[in-house]
Amino acid sequence: MTSRPVAILHAAIYTPTRRIEDGAVVFAGGRILALGPTREIRPPRPAERIDAQGRPVTPGLIDLHIHGLEGCDLFGPELTEVARRLPRYGVTAFVPTTLTMPEEEILKRLRAMAQVMETPPRGARILGIHIEGPHLSPKRPGMANSAWFRPLTPEAVARYQEAAAGCIRLWTFAPEEGEAMQAIPALIAQGIIPVIGHSDATYDQAMEAIRRGARQITHFFNAMRPFHHREPGLFTAALLEREVITQLIADGQHVHPAAIRLLFQIKGSAGVALISDAAPMAGLPPGRYTWLGYEVIVADGRCQTPEGALAGSIALMNEGLRVLIEEAGIDPLDAVRSATLTPARALGLRRMGQLRPGAFADVVLWARWGTPEAVWIHGERIV
Template identity: 40%
Template sequence: MSGQLLIHNGRIVTPNGMIEKGWIRFNDGIIEEIGSSPAHEDRGTAHVLDAQGGWVLPGFIDVHVHGGAGHDFMDADVEGLNEITRFHAAHGTTGILATSLTASRDDLTGVLERISSYMSAPMPYAQVLGVHFEGPFISEKWKGAQNPAHIVPPQLDWLEDWAARFPGIIKIQTLAPETDGALDYIEGLARHGIVPSCGHTDATYEQITAAADRGLRHAVHAFNAMKIFHHREPGTVGAVLTDDRIIAEVIADGHHVHPAGIKLLHSAKGTDNLILVTDAMAAAGMPDGDYNLGGLPVRMTCGVARLKEGDSLAGSTLNMISAVRFLVREVGVPVEQASRMASSNPARQLGIAHQTGTLEAGKRADILLLNDALELQKVWIGGREIQS
């Protein structure tokens, strides 16, 4: 267990606002108290860290990430999982969903087996919170960088088998709601406590609305790989923008969505219905070159990954602290709102907001220290400082 530490002279971002010249104390991995200076002086804390006026934020939770540091969640062994989680922890991610690609049933079951085993032991870096299945029940028209060889209609028997063998491991599943059997599958996901998500879809406005009536609550990488907006047929994008039951992801890297598109999304959804994600692939943190994504060849040039055939964007090489900086600097989102999109909103969507996602007494000490330029200085996961 971690020891006691008090961070003072920081801008502490809490659910009730930002505390100037604030302090936060944690002990044995749990936040004990938060306040404003100089009241900490009589707390008797052995270890004190001066934040020097920097930002103190809750750790980021990335609900859509395929890999990093040269490894992919689809096939990574324990060493590979450690490398992925270490890379993302070094960029502020304290909780992560291991995200799959469209693949065979056996390969997806293999992901659940390895992630379930990994979660059963102490994890040294970013905590894997479960699995996000992106596919295989998607639209071939909007497949993006997903392998079309494994696209199939929704299979309820697969879901029942996975839920029985790996209870609580699948947290989100993304599918195309217009496909045969999708509405019943969405109800099945909701019944098992899994967040139903739309993505890689050609669904009309009416089809998304019908899916939300059955339990759809999430949309992956808004604007990307979904039926576009038209003023007479608003499409998937129009439904995602206007239905308050749906929380939308956004990839803020300057390549997937123009800053004006993010401003539009933010204006339509509001801060509390947006989740910042990376959609990072194995090439994140690696040099330019050739890589693989779900069996498809990818080339990364100047940090941008694209399929060699078709030139579609192939995930991203983004990390969460860079995404937060992009929101603040290029889109004009205040730091406090960007923090909610990166931490508290995903925690709420995953049903773990009572444990993490905000800086409050009694919650896990998943804490970030940033300087005034929003450069990451220190990361604590469960009160334990992570060395990059």
């Protein structure tokens, strides 16, 4: 890590609880030292000075839900390469997400991921593992093979967490399946955040899961029971419960801009966490690919199965941030918060996702929205 302080001057800074016009941020030793209007900041004499010329500066993006990129599948040892490549997209921390497979194969791959996390690679921070499948609803399978689905049990929680060496941080499941509701205390006891997803839960079932401790919804709008005025479902429970955070894919394919605006109006940026749900084909040219035994087609900005089901996204967090601002019309301050501070708080992380004195120096200077110009992780310039 470089010991020389860095001072970014004359930037549009999104902290993201406020915007500072013609702002400056100074960091060294991996932490933010000072922040404020450029005219009020006096950088240390040896500092590297960067004139942002009014371009945006934000905290590093935090992705709670990602499967891979550029041909690398992070569900196994390629997690190392994904961590190295993600900063190119403005991502400084992430939660690698698994895929539905036979249990023995999942446990084998969890062990490989835990090995990588024992000696973290240079690049984006790995914040834990996100389990997505096989504890899903066969009525809302998405691209997953429902033949491998099983209701979640406390015993499964223990097996998976042991294989992952205690690294599992998020767990997406359908609480209405079998006795899955009984597994929520086991998740919480293991330090795992219960996440409802790929679920056909009714309103009452969703509310019961929330009362027991579920606090997030996986890719809201997608792979879930839709709203109906006589059975409002998970959709309405998530919107009405203030403490529930909705993960949102904003790739221009999964959710219409009007639905994005509706979600932000109801939940606010503190209740929406931007995710990529990026498949390993993100960053690759159009074509047919195989993803852990699943055939997928990349064309027209979509990644889908031959039957037409969306199979993750081919857009990373930087593109999602651009879509929020430029296509959905979300205020940049709210958009940035949904990609930084909200996911950090969803994980209980107090020194990440924001620019303030004492916080980790995870910083992105943007050439324009969607295009990172420079990225620092813990004060070290990566891109």
